[in-house]
Amino acid sequence: MLRQTPPTFHFHKVGDWQWVTDHRGYFWTLSRTHLYIALVAVLIGFLVALPLGVLAVRVPRTNPPILAVTTILYALPSLAVFAFLVGITGLTNNTVILPLAAYALAILVRSVTNGLNNVAEEVRISATAMGYGPLRRLVSVELPAAVPVIIAGLRVTTVASISLVTVGSLIGIGGLGQLFIAGENTDFITEILAGVVIVAFWAFLLDGLLLLSGRLLAPWARVSS
């Protein structure tokens, strides 16, 4: 397909700083939707991953099916899933949130199982020998000891999720991806660059916040998450 865009139609030059400052409010609106979608997806993924990961460790025969199913979820191409979900959830944020939650789940289940399996055998045995019941041991000893590994998983999924929300813009769901689409359609590089920079900014910021919260939650961890 040939696209003819005569140079005279260029209203903007590359790196139009004026345009950027004029659209701060718009960026903020897009950012809010973007972060809402990305973070709700991670939250849902985490809330499902936690019990599933615990189950996979506690009941060893549930481990292979849980890991297999979550791996398949991770292998689904996002655009195909969006297109499929539009038929069910319509053109809502949920259409993007659900597949992203599934991706987060796939990674976080592994973080939870790795985190729990990383707890030294001596720690588990001494907790039991001191009189912890199974549930109390999980809540007071094993999960806290697994925090650094779980936080590491949350960092990966949060950054991935923030980046993946942009794909949702291809089906018209809000978020900073809209800047890519609009910029592409009007051949306006500034708008695309603004989108990239803002997405990267949020990804860095949230990664940093998670890193910090990991340091606060697990000051004892020798290797930072």
Next chain:
Amino acid sequence: MITFDHVSKRYDDGTLAVDDLSLECATGEITVLVGSSGCGKTTSLRMINRLVEPTSGTVSIDGTDVRSSDPARLRRMIGYVIQQGGLFPHRTVIENIATVPRLLGTPRPQARQRAQELMDLVGLPSSMAKRYPYQLSGGQQQRVGVARALAADPPLLLMDEPFSAVDPVVRKELQQELLNLQSQLGKTIVFVTHDIDEAVRLGDRIAVMQVGGKLVQFDTPERVLARPANAFVESFLGLDRGIKWLSFFPAKELPLRLPATIGPASGPVDVHRVAAAAASEWVLAVDGDRRPLGWLEAAALNGASSGTVDLGSLRSIGHAFSPATDSLRAALDALVLSPAGLAVGVDSGGALVGVANQDDINNAIQTAAADS
């Protein structure tokens, strides 16, 4: 008292970990289960606090079958120390120690105060209270492990190779501290180790176990060393079994004689005179406080005849032993290391008490062996 009555444990895969074990661990004593890996000693220990359930037979504490108690409640009454401490990595030293009191419902301030007392008891400075386990040395971690096990003042203490991951010097220190603690606290302790020296050092009684979970000998360490029940025990005790055994006999019965000595600023002439008078080849040089400095061989001084003896020509005494507190083992070792073939005994101030030769020590060993 902990009683094992015909206890066996067979795992699902068919391995027999413990084979018909009957054993009584006396109240207030340290019972050591010793044997090579796979002999069922840890499995036996874990049947006491129900980390492992026996396939047959019963384990009872003061006559009550442990299976009649709720496992979690039972375990809070039994201290447990594991290799490398098994400390909770996410809790500080003081929180680790306060674990069992907190589980028992002691309010936090009291539990912490108790933990503080235990830090003192095991020799941890209170400045370490807020450290995390990874910030401690291996020896300190073990101390925390012991303090944590003692926090609720349980009458029983189970220790599973608690000192095997620390270096030999620290291990010896921790063993001595455990003995000191035990002399204050009088707990009933069951201690698992694969190290026969540790067993001999700590145990009031030792149970030697053989691969396949069989108890082959249960007796005081002294009698196990003197009369091993079979060839396995004998080889497990090693080729220095006789030497180890000597550590149970005090050296104070050993008759000591005064050697030929010279004081400070003596010359070769004095050495020859003293040596001739004592009809001895060797003369012990001592300082003004009669502390031994080293041996001189009279024959080696023939060339020189004037001036004072060169201290550089002294031969080291090896090490001295203390007749009041050491064992025949220390005396024998002093003999082996002495160039003069004489073990040098000193008092607590390091001053010469007397020496013993090989015949003296032999006779003492014979007498001790006959009496035991």
